[in-house]
Amino acid sequence: MGQVIDLPRRRKRAPIAVNGKVPPKRRANREVRSREYLTPTEVERLVKAVGAMGRHPGRDQTLLTLMYRHGLRVTEAVSLRWDQVDLKAGLLHVNRLKNGVASTHPLRGPELRKLRQLRRDYPDSPYLFVSERGGPMTASNVRKLVTRAGETAKLKFPVHPHMLRHACGYKLANDGHDTRALQHYLGHKNINHTVRYTEMAPDRFKGFWKD
Numbered sequence: 001m002g003q004v005i006d007l008p009r010r011r012k013r014a015p016i017a018v019n020g021k022v023p024p025k026r027r028a029n030r031e032v033r034s035r036e037y038l039t040p041t042e043v044e045r046l047v048k049a050v051g052a053m054g055r056h057p058g059r060d061q062t063l064l065t066l067m068y069r070h071g072l073r074v075t076e077a078v079s080l081r082w083d084q085v086d087l088k089a090g091l092l093h094v095n096r097l098k099n100g101v102a103s104t105h106p107l108r109g110p111e112l113r114k115l116r117q118l119r120r121d122y123p124d125s126p127y128l129f130v131s132e133r134g135g136p137m138t139a140s141n142v143r144k145l146v147t148r149a150g151e152t153a154k155l156k157f158p159v160h161p162h163m164l165r166h167a168c169g170y171k172l173a174n175d176g177h178d179t180r181a182l183q184h185y186l187g188h189k190n191i192n193h194t195v196r197y198t199e200m201a202p203d204r205f206k207g208f209w210k211d
Helices: 040-050 057-069 074-078 109-121 139-152 162-174 179-186 192-199
Strands: 091-094 103-106
Touching: 040 057, 040 139, 040 162, 057 074, 057 109, 057 139, 057 162, 074 139, 103 179, 162 179, 162 192, 179 192
Parallel strands: none
Antiparallel strands: 091 103
């Protein structure tokens, strides 16, 4: 008979104490908010709110608009460079993280107007979204910005940037777009990551009740 080898079990890492105190355990997302996406109306409120904050309303509104309409992760958004944008043809080349599939998205009128103004406001930077120090915004900058915007918009739950990507997926699925096309738009390598959006589409249950 073959020898049975008793492999040691992986131990959970104990929390690292800071100044002698163990930090509190992070609460699960479902304990903080009832869902992980925003509705189109809530996105509008968020974009409007961020335009009333700080010294860079145009930059911040453009940032949130692109994150929503193109399903950008926060790091994908702050990494955007002007050589990925064709204002004349109305195209945005999106590079995806997490081994995602890159794609080229059309830019619509509202986005193009915001982007042209952004280009005029920050003519010397290769990056779209620039901090006051002249470098690209950081993911931390965006997280803080979105959190504050959610509070200003008086949304009833904490908001984080990835909710804009989920909002994009649910909006396009609810509009009836093909799952395979939605997969490529969001850059998912595995279609199972896309299916969760189409499963939430209201038309899935259309006709269940005839009265």
